[in-house]
Amino acid sequence: MKIKVIIADDNSFIREGMKIILNTYDEFDVLDTVNDGKEAFNYCKNHDVDVALLDVRMPNMNGVEATKLIAEQTKTKPLILTTFDDDEFIIDAIKNGAKGYLLKNNDPEQIRDAIKSVYNGNTVMQDIVLEKIKSNLQDNKVIELKIDKTLFTERELDIMALIAKGQSNKEISKTLFISEGTIANYISSILGKTGLEHRTQIAIYYLTGKISR
Known part of the structure; x- marks a missing residue:
């Protein structure tokens, strides 16, 4: 069975x-290919689409707004495919339900693998995108968290925040004045409570409140 895809981009050259x-x-x-986010949402609402590739900067409705509607009202999985200078939209796109965020300058094989991974229920975040998320957090931009804080101790939440900022266990140890061994125990506890497997997943979960594999 083939993976059914649509492409939304206002640049016809890129789209085609x-x-x-x-x-x-x-x-x-x-x-199909469409010109903007509104067309993408309407298409996904009226057709059986597995993955929607969405540019960010589009007229009428941008990719972030379309992602929210597609994620909430259809079974289609939104995958942002955009340019490097759209990084201010990253966190909003993830919060709105994007299952992946990739740059257009990737090799075709990487884009292919990302679409397949998203189709199979995974969340795909390119390393450079994760670095942008960390940079945004380090710039102290306000992030409205969606995680269930009642699941975690205050110390676990502190550690998750620092992991999301890209800090290593050694750096977290210096920040919180506790041993690296204690930090490792806290991380094990966080992984156990969430069913996650590694630090990158903790960072995404902390930002989105969603378990991604």
Whole structure:
């Protein structure tokens, strides 16, 4: 069974180019290409679409706004595919339900693998995107957390926040004045409570309140 995909981008050259690339892979069926987020949402609402590739900066409705509607009102999984200078939208896109955030300059094989991974229920975050998230947190931008704080102790929440900022156990030890061994125990507790497997997943969970694998 092929993965049914649509592509939303207001640049026709990029839009059609991506369609040609994806159609070279047997596992994809590119159903349509659209010009903006509103068209993408309407298409997903009226058709059976597995993954929607969304640009961020589009007229009428941008990719972040479309992501929210698609995630809330359809079964389609939104995947942001955009340019490096759209990084201010990263956290909003993730909060709105984006299942991935990739840059357009990736190799076609990486984009293919990302679509397949998102289709299979995973969340895909490129390393450079995670670095942008950490940078935003370090700039002390206000982040409205969606996690269930009642599940965790205050110390666990402190450690999760520092992990999301990209700090290592050694750096967290210096920040909180506790041993690295104690920090490792706290991280084990966090992983146990959430069912997550590693630090990157903790960072995404802390920002979005969603368990992603």
